[in-house]
Amino acid sequence: MKPSTPEEAVALIPDGASLMIGGFMGVGTPERVIDELVRQGRRGLTVIANDSAIPGLGIGKLVAARALRKLVASHIGLNPETQKQMLAGELEVELVPQGTLIERIRAGGHGLGGILTPTGVGTVVEEGKRRIEVDGRAFLLETPLRADFALVQAFMADYAGNLVYALTARNFNPVIAMAGATVIAEVEQIVPVGMISPDHVVTPSVLVDYLVGRA
Amino acid sequence: MDAQTLIARRIALELREGMLVNLGIGIPTLVAGYVPAGMHVHFQSENGLIGTGPIPEQAMAQPRLTDAGGRPVTALPGAATFDSAISFGLIRGGHVDMTVLGGLQVDAGGLLANWMIPGKMVPGMGGAMDLVTGARRVVVAMQHTAKGKSKIVPQCSLPLTSVRPVDLVVTELAVIAQQGGRLRLVETAPGVSVEQVLAATEAKLEVADDVRPMPLE
Numbered sequence: 541m542k543p544s545t546p547e548e549a550v551a552l553i554p555d556g557a558s559l560m561i562g563g564f565m566g567v568g569t570p571e572r573v574i575d576e577l578v579r580q581g582r583r584g585l586t587v588i589a590n591d592s593a594i595p596g597l598g599i600g601k602l603v604a605a606r607a608l609r610k611l612v613a614s615h616i617g618l619n620p621e622t623q624k625q626m627l628a629g630e631l632e633v634e635l636v637p638q639g640t641l642i643e644r645i646r647a648g649g650h651g652l653g654g655i656l657t658p659t660g661v662g663t664v665v666e667e668g669k670r671r672i673e674v675d676g677r678a679f680l681l682e683t684p685l686r687a688d689f690a691l692v693q694a695f696m697a698d699y700a701g702n703l704v705y706a707l708t709a710r711n712f713n714p715v716i717a718m719a720g721a722t723v724i725a726e727v728e729q730i731v732p733v734g735m736i737s738p739d740h741v742v743t744p745s746v747l748v749d750y751l752v753g754r755a
Numbered sequence: 756m757d758a759q760t761l762i763a764r765r766i767a768l769e770l771r772e773g774m775l776v777n778l779g780i781g782i783p784t785l786v787a788g789y790v791p792a793g794m795h796v797h798f799q800s801e802n803g804l805i806g807t808g809p810i811p812e813q814a815m816a817q818p819r820l821t822d823a824g825g826r827p828v829t830a831l832p833g834a835a836t837f838d839s840a841i842s843f844g845l846i847r848g849g850h851v852d853m854t855v856l857g858g859l860q861v862d863a864g865g866l867l868a869n870w871m872i873p874g875k876m877v878p879g880m881g882g883a884m885d886l887v888t889g890a891r892r893v894v895v896a897m898q899h900t901a902k903g904k905s906k907i908v909p910q911c912s913l914p915l916t917s918v919r920p921v922d923l924v925v926t927e928l929a930v931i932a933q934q935g936g937r938l939r940l941v942e943t944a945p946g947v948s949v950e951q952v953l954a955a956t957e958a959k960l961e962v963a964d965d966v967r968p969m970p971l972e
Contacts, residue, residue, distance in 0.1 A: 564802040564839070565825025567818065590839070591879075594825070617878025618824070626877065635877075638801065639843030639885035646840050659847060659888045662918035665880075695819070707830070708802045709819040711839050 541701030544750045546576040549724045556584040558687040560716035564590050566598035568709030570693040570726035578605045590712055591615040592622040614638035640682050648684035649718025655682050690720025697727040698736050701745035717743045726752040758927035762896050764789045764971045765925050770796050774852040780824055782896040783855035801882040803842050806834025847889035854890035858897040860911045863958040865920030865933030868913035887917035899926035905957035928952050942969040
């Protein structure tokens with residue numbers, strides 16, 4: 541783990557990179573890293589996240605800055621700008637059921653070849669996918685997702701980089717921390733090693749490549 | 756009583772002690788306000804919370820404690836938070852006893868369409884497909900008609916949410932139960948006749964022998 545500023549962390553991310561970004565309607569999104577992506581003018585990004593928040597918040601800022609080429613998400617309904625760019629053909633949007641999206645990310649991070657889910661069977665979500673029967677029940681084969689970078693937000697880290705999350709700001713964060721080739725974690729507090737009990741660590745420090753503190 | 760309140764109050768009577776319940780946005784959210792006195796129900800927010808409590812006073816809002824719409828909520832004693840993989844494991848894995856969702860269309864077989872109008876409104880399915888596929892009981896809360904047209908139709912023209920039929924549809928006119936892939940009118944709202952419900956419904960409904968007035972408490 542290397543301590544870094546938002547500027548240093550974002551300098552690692554090239555145009556066209558794929559990013560998994562934590563957060564649910566902007567709650568649990570690494571806001572300072574997002575602001576820096578906008579400031580450094582990144583373009584052509586593929587973002588994998590639950591939603592595109594609302595204008596002016598979290599991933600909504602990246603959408604407004606036209607930093608995205610493609611968005612893989614479960615919900616864009618509360619961000620009219622995302623829908624506008626999608627309907628105008630300026631932004632490619634792949635909509636994935638939320639439970640399928642998080643499991644595809646988990647599969648990517650856990651070394652699985654995919655997951656079988658009953659969600660989407662017989663709907664438009666099934667198009668182009670393999671249907672597999674297990675014990676007489678139909679499932680869809682959903683493929684794993686990985687990304688060049690995972691942009692994680694956590695409540696607390698120790699100096700080693702172990703992470704703890706707070707309340708509903710946890711959401712996609714610990715799952716994407718397993719699925720990004722490089723993991724950048726933005727945290728609200730940094731505490732001495734030992735203050736977080738091993739039993740309370742959610743994301744082990746070995747997964748965290750760059751830690752962005754408050755300073 | 757307005758239509759939304761009527762629907763929410765009727766659905767609240769479907770709650771049972773100790774249930775794990777997921778409420779969608781819109782009318783379903785109102786159901787939490789009508790839990791029968793003395794009953795304890797666990798409400799799940801799919802962003803990672805069981806034990807969702809009322810909206811806090813503004814000064815008490817905690818920015819990391821929100822509902823699925825991103826609005827601040829509270830957590831009741833005994834609440835638990837978890838990541839999205841567990842949250843949807845709860846939903847898909849049959850641990851959620853009941854979900855209440857809004858609807859755009861329900862067809863004669865009880866199939867629900869509630870997540871998009873092609874070319875017009877494409878918000879994404881969010882958690883709806885997982886909820887309808889995985890929850891033990893699915894209740895639809897919706898107005899009976901939209902712009903004068905029945906939302907209960909012979910066959911959904913909009914993309915389906917799941918091929919698993921819903922269990923109960925509650926509108927401001929009626930309660931309609933799905934059993935064996937058929938819809939049956941079981942209750943009518945105060946002041947509404949069976950004939951009025953049938954006239955407002957495009958899909959063919961079976962009529963229960965003992966259609967009852969909708970109880971509200």
